[in-house]
Amino acid sequence: MADSSIIRQGFLVKKGHVRHNWRTRWFTLNKQELRYYRNREDRTPAGAINLARATLTCLTMDDYKKPWVIQIRLENGHEYLIQAPDLTVRDEWKTAIEDVVRSLERLEFSPDRSTMKLIGGDSLATTTTKRDIVHAMQDRSGGVRLLEFKCKGERQNIKYFSGSAILDWLISWSFCSSRRDALKFVSSLLRQSYFHPVRIDFNKGQCINLKDNKAYNKEVADTDDAYYIFVCFAPGEENDVFGNSDGESDSESDDDILSSRMPTVHVNTNPGDPKVLKQGFLRKKGHLRHNWRPRLFVLREKQEHIFYYRGSKQMSKPLGTIPLRGLSVLALDNEGDAEPRLLSLTSPPATNGSSEAITTPRSKRSSKLLKLKVNRILLTTTTGGRIMLEAATSDDRDSWVAEINIASKMISR
Structure with a gap:
């Protein structure tokens, strides 16, 4: 059951205080503090950040070597660095945390979404917040x-x-x-x-x-x-008012996932790079150890493969690729759907595209397990190879399925 006190939650990358390495953590924001967990399923947080009288700074690449980093400085001088997967997600977290900080210091506080009439003239529209x-x-x-x-x-x-x-x-x-x-x-x-x-x-x-x-x-x-x-x-942002005026470790646990979603932006900033249709962090099941690791997946225009990268090392050489030509994509709704397909990875792909073609009996599975919702994607290549991915939300999974299907059809023409 969802916690009604949670304002926002999702996966971010946090810099450690001792080893200073970057690890994926599940973050939840409530009306008083920002909590982080080693795994999404954990009930006890690994730490909590009291936001009373905290200040936020969105660090630029001039300030720090990583993009989309939020610095949270506490009253006692202690600081936390957390990294979002892209600018849009960073801004969403920044705004949510800022609202909590301000609400904790409530002095004649009024919601920002209400309109405001400027004092001393009407040179700016009254809808400006x-x-x-x-x-x-x-x-x-x-x-x-x-x-x-x-x-x-x-x-x-x-x-x-x-x-x-x-x-x-x-x-x-x-x-x-x-x-x-x-x-x-x-x-x-x-x-x-x-x-x-x-x-x-x-x-x-x-x-x-x-x-x-x-x-x-x-x-x-x-x-x-x-x-x-x-x-x-948050310097460097475009404002409607003016118009257009450390080391990293890959030793996360198998249950660690990076961000829930990312909009369409480039992994790197080379001018000649093909347009990115979609990118985001998904969990990928390994072929040998069968463990789950977070990977950054990138789907580019007019390219015949999906690329995936290690962790937040978005400028590095890809770990692998998945061919788009003739690729079959299937969304899996729950654990009862996903697991039988994993048990038959060597069987040939379904010919009619239906999930029943590769489903095995579930009579031995508990009813509780059958109700466990997952957001998995089964990719089947023309050679029969299968790749199992997992998104953080059903919306993100459905978006990936739709984008991959479109890209596969374009390449297969």
């Missing part, structure tokens, strides 16, 4: 002037801004018509925890969060020495 404006503040070319500070013991610099700078920005971009209106508006963002007031000790190399100090949380100070940091900093 506060989050849109905060993202515009972080724009690389037209955002608020950010300063950088190196905290003692921290790897990445902290990016901060002054109270006077953010007021100047609102007026210069005509979000507000007067400094009074700008102060009123930006103070509402402060109370709703879009950013935190901080005190920076330049001599000691310390950045102290003043979120709990009520004297700093009512109104933004219009001075050059009043400093603030974004609760969620």
Whole structure:
């Protein structure tokens, strides 16, 4: 039964604190913390991240050598690094975690999905959300002037801004018509925890969060020495406001799965690469040991094979390929369907495409096992070879089945 308290869940890659290797973990987000598990089926989390007064930074490739990494920095200076499989999934997690952080600091909190009428003029559409404006503040070319500070013991610099700078920005971009209106508006963002007031000790190399100090949380100070940091900093994103303006280990357990889904994006950024029709992390059953390992599968336009890669090493040489020409694709609904097919991997492929053609009796299987839902895909090649894959959700499985069928038919013409 699904836990109603869970806001979001899925597979992400987390950097370890001791060995500093990257491991796939199942993450669940509730209204107070972000928990992670070694396996999806585990009931006891391997750890939990208390999100009260946490700050988020979406690291760029300039900041870190891996893409789509979210840095979560706690009040005590402890930091976590988690990696999503692509930009869209990263942004979904970033937004969900940001909402939890802000709701934990609820001061006149209002849902972001509601419309907002801008203060001091109508230069921008009234449907623009506060989050849109905060993202515009972080724009690389037209955002608020950010300063950088190196905290003692921290790897990445902290990016901060002054109270006077953010007021100047609102007026210069005509979000507000007067400094009074700008102060009123930006103070509402402060109370709703879009950013935190901080005190920076330049001599000691310390950045102290003043979120709990009520004297700093009512109104933004219009001075050059009043400093603030974004609760969620995501530079380099395209904003509607401006228009178009470590080592890794492959020793995961067999039950580890990477991300639940990925949209259509390129594995690498070479201009000459064929267009990616679909890519995502699926579990693949091994041919020899029959264990399940997470693999990144990539389906490209006008290529005769599906490529799969190890873990999150998305720039490396593929581990293997699956020929698309004449490939048969079958979606399996539950464990009772999947297991008999695994027991007859050497039998010839079905000729009529029906699941009954390769189904064996289930009388010896328990009713409980028959009800166990899986999201597996059986691929059968023209030579009779069979590959068993497993998706995280039924929607993801069905999407893969549809895309592979289309690609196979195009290649087989």
